[in-house]
Amino acid sequence: MKAEGFLDEVLARVKDFLESSQTETNIRTSKRLQSLQKTTDLKLPLEGRGLEAALDDIESVLRHSVRTTAPGFMNPLWGGLSVSAIAGELVTAATNTAMYTYEIAPIATLIESSILKRMAELADFGTSQGTLTTGGSNGNMLGMLCARQAKLPLSSHSGFDGQNMVAFVSEESHYSFSIASNVIGIGHSNLIKVRCNEHGQMLVESLEEEIQRSLRNGQTPFAVLATSGTTVRGSFDPLREIAAVAHQYKLWMHVDAAWGGSCLFSPRYRSLMDGIELADSFCWDAHKMMGIPLICSAFIVKDAEILRTVCSTGATAHYLYHDTGADVDLGRYSLQCGRRNDALKLWLAWREIGDAGWASMLDRFMELADYLEQQVRSNESLELVSSRMWTNVCFRYVGSSPEEERNQLNAELRERLIRDGRFMVSRSTVDENIILRSVIANRNITENTLDAFLDTVVALGKDIERGLPEQ
Ligand SMILES: Cc1ncc(COP(=O)(O)O)c(C=O)c1O
Structure with a gap:
């Protein structure tokens, strides 16, 4: 089989997969782990199998993949379908390059x-610099590294003893801050969790109390890490x-x-992000709400020099x-x-x-939420x-079950x-309760999708309460 004919065949299959995902009711393979392992040929052969066989492999991959562009997929904080973005992925692969220099990646x-x-x-950030990263987790780590650099300008050069350095984050923030605390050298225990109010927002009085407590303890505060859109409640x-x-x-x-x-x-x-212009850095995942295929995530910082020093290679x-002459090489900031x-x-x-399209997409998502x-x-x-600020809708099935059985029931x-x-x-x-968190981040979700979703949840809940086996 020739390469051109092969690519046409691949495209036809991908197109079919994307189109059928919008109507197919089953959005994930019904096979369990052992059965999938047993029935799929995963061996890397000694002799090549040729392009024809690759088509069969692609078929199998598509058949056993979760249909993450389907309206019923409301699981993580991403999903959805943008055909122009998928085209972008294709062209990125075809023009395969690395982003370090203008020379090798001009356009x-x-x-x-x-x-x-x-x-x-x-974000009204004025002069700034940034980089696309491998995700919000790394954007958060870069934010912490920049904060460390700003506090201790020699740390990137002479090393860093993070023993006394502390950063503050809300108790509902993403776990990537804990990982970043480890990576940047302060350790998990020096990431201080600030209490939240009943809506899941950082309590500013508690933040100030924690900062003062750390100062009294002889620690060196260096960063406040706020969240716009928490993972579970969307607070x-x-x-x-916080900026004040x-x-x-x-x-x-x-x-x-x-x-x-x-x-x-x-x-x-x-x-919702009033005051963002007062921050020093932020990250923003286009691969979440904007429906761009993973990965597409930005980190932006006001002071370009700090980021450049953090990423310096000597x-x-x-x-x-x-x-x-011209300083255009993005690798210097990554x-x-x-x-x-x-x-x-x-x-x-x-x-x-x-x-305008992003704005109306968002307004529609909020309408659906x-x-x-x-x-x-x-x-x-x-x-x-939980009260709702964003498109996260956190709820649980209660039916007629007593409180003490509700966690097991919802699990x-x-x-x-x-x-x-x-x-x-x-x-x-949320508050020790096992809940279902659905999110709206897919332009193909409609009110009908949501009605069918809740009907399914209620029907399953009733079955469990009545002790009926799965159908
Ligand atoms: C609030 C928040 N921040 C950061 C992240 C991490 O983003 P990524 O998965 O792009 O690393 C997530 C992931 O869901 C998140 O919910």
């Missing part, structure tokens, strides 16, 4: 720079008030807007960087060496729909377990829901 460098500039403008920390405290104590302020950053497009919801990368062109897919999608919230509220078998319900295969949502915990 891609300009595209990434223009995206970073626009994202910074949306937004009060950035303006961070500035008072001369601390770096980083904002994890991996999930919530898209509110900056919407005149209606932008105020003079060791003489085979890449030369003093040619912790990676080889780095994909993740910008292209976002750029194509952005040019397709514009700021309002709808889902109302349906949950008005269904006596269900209980909303079992979620298992059955996944095996049922029509919908996928996350199992999370």
Whole structure:
């Protein structure tokens, strides 16, 4: 089989997969682990099997993949389908390059720079620099590294004894801050968790108390890490008030807007991030709410020099960087060496729909989340377990079961829901309660999708209460 004919065949199969995902009711393979292991040929052969056989392999991969563009997929904080972005992925693979220098990635460098500039403008960040990273987790780590650099300018050069350095984050923040605390050298125990209010937002008075306590203990605070859009409840920390405290104590302020950053497009919801312009850095995942295929994530910092120092290679990368005058090489602002062109897919999608398209997408997502919230509220078998600020809708099935049985009931319900295969949502915990967290981040979700989802949840809940086996 010839390469061109092969690619046509692949495209036809991918197209069919994407189209059928919009109507197919079963969004995940029904095979369990052992059965999938047994029935799939995964061996790497001694002799090649040829392109024809690769088509069979692709068929098998598509058949056993979760249909993450399907409306019923409301599980993680990403999903959905942007065909222009998928086209961008294809072109990225075909033009395979690394983002370190303009020389080797000329148009891609300009595209990434223009995206970073626009994202910074949306946050009123003025002069800034940034980089696309491997995800919000790494964006948060970069934020902490920049904060460390700002506090101890010699740390990137002479090393760092993090014993006394402490950073502050809300108790509902993403776990990537814990990992980053380990990586940057302060350790988990020096990441101080600040209490939240009943809506899951960082309590500013508690933040100040914790900062003062750490000072009394002889520790050195260096960063406040706020969140715009928490993982479970979708809460937004009060950035303006947090910034006032961070500035008072001369601390770096980083904002994890991996999930919530898209509110900056919407005149209606932008105020959720009121005060973002007062932060020093933030990250924003386009692969979450904006429906761009993983990975596409930005880290933006006001002071370019700090990021450049954090990512400095000294003079060791003489085979890449030369003093040619114009400072356009993006590799100087990244912790990676080889780095994909993740910008292209976002750029194509952005040019397709514009700021206005992102804004109306977000407004529609919020409308759908309002709808889902109302349906949950008005269904006596269900209980909303958290107030809602974003498109996360956290609820549980209560039926007629006593309180002490509800955790087990919801854990079992979620298992059955996944095996049922029509919908996928996350199992999370709010205030010790096991709950279902559904998120709206897919333009193909409609009110009908949400009605069918809740009907399924209630039916499964009733089956469990009646002691009926799975159908
Ligand atoms: C609030 C928040 N921040 C950061 C992350 C990590 O992002 P990534 O998966 O892109 O590393 C997540 C992931 O869900 C998140 O919910």
